[in-house]
Amino acid sequence: MSTSPLPYRVGYGEDAHRLAPGRPLILGGVPVPQAEHGAVAHSDGDAVLHAVADALLSGLALGDIGQYFPDTAAQWRGMDSRLILARALALVREQGYVPLNVAVVVTLDQPKLGPLRAEIAQQLAGLLGLAAAEVGVSFKTSEGLAPQHVQTRVSLLLGRVHE
Ligand code: C5P
Numbered sequence: 001m002s003t004s005p006l007p008y009r010v011g012y013g014e015d016a017h018r019l020a021p022g023r024p025l026i027l028g029g030v031p032v033p034q035a036e037h038g039a040v041a042h043s044d045g046d047a048v049l050h051a052v053a054d055a056l057l058s059g060l061a062l063g064d065i066g067q068y069f070p071d072t073a074a075q076w077r078g079m080d081s082r083l084i085l086a087r088a089l090a091l092v093r094e095q096g097y098v099p100l101n102v103a104v105v106v107t108l109d110q111p112k113l114g115p116l117r118a119e120i121a122q123q124l125a126g127l128l129g130l131a132a133a134e135v136g137v138s139f140k141t142s143e144g145l146a147p148q149h150v151q152t153r154v155s156l157l158l159g160r161v162h163e
């Protein structure tokens with residue numbers, strides 16, 4: 001069996017948060033202005049950034065964000081999840097890989113997120129060093145099965161950087 005590093009690695013991540021009134025809803029670093037409910041979470045509860053960070057780590061078998069940012073640690077309370085993503089990206093780059101494209105699926109019943117699609121893609125692209133055309137953003141409802149819930153699933157491709 002070859003031990004040379006793979007040219008490509010696939011990553012996959014998921015995250016879910018319960019929704020409750022009186023909290024902000026932030027997805028992909030973008031506040032959702034019409035949201036009546038926000039994520040119950042230790043950090044800012046950004047289910048998109050958490051799932052993207054886990055996808056980055058999973059692609060290189062680096063574990064998951066809970067190992068780097070335990071939700072029992074007071075220092076991470078209310079933290080901006082862009083810092084979590086930046087840490088995961090730095091770990092991936094240390095291994096000699098960069099993300100090449102990413103596909104994000106957000107399941108949320110309310111509100112409609114379509115008007116924020118371009119902004120979320122642009123924000124993710126900026127955080128990941130990608131073009132917006134390399135960031136797919138899809139939205140689904142749960143068809144009423146999980147109205148107090150936001151769920152994100154993310155697949156991404158990592159490519160090895162040649163020196
Ligand atoms: O889940 P469903 O197939 O019913 O979603 C129908 C449409 O609603 C999709 O085009 C999706 O982009 C959009 N949608 C949305 N915001 C959501 C959930 C779905 O814009 N929160």
Ligand code: MG
Binds near residue numbers: 015016045046047050
């Ligand atoms: Mg989360």
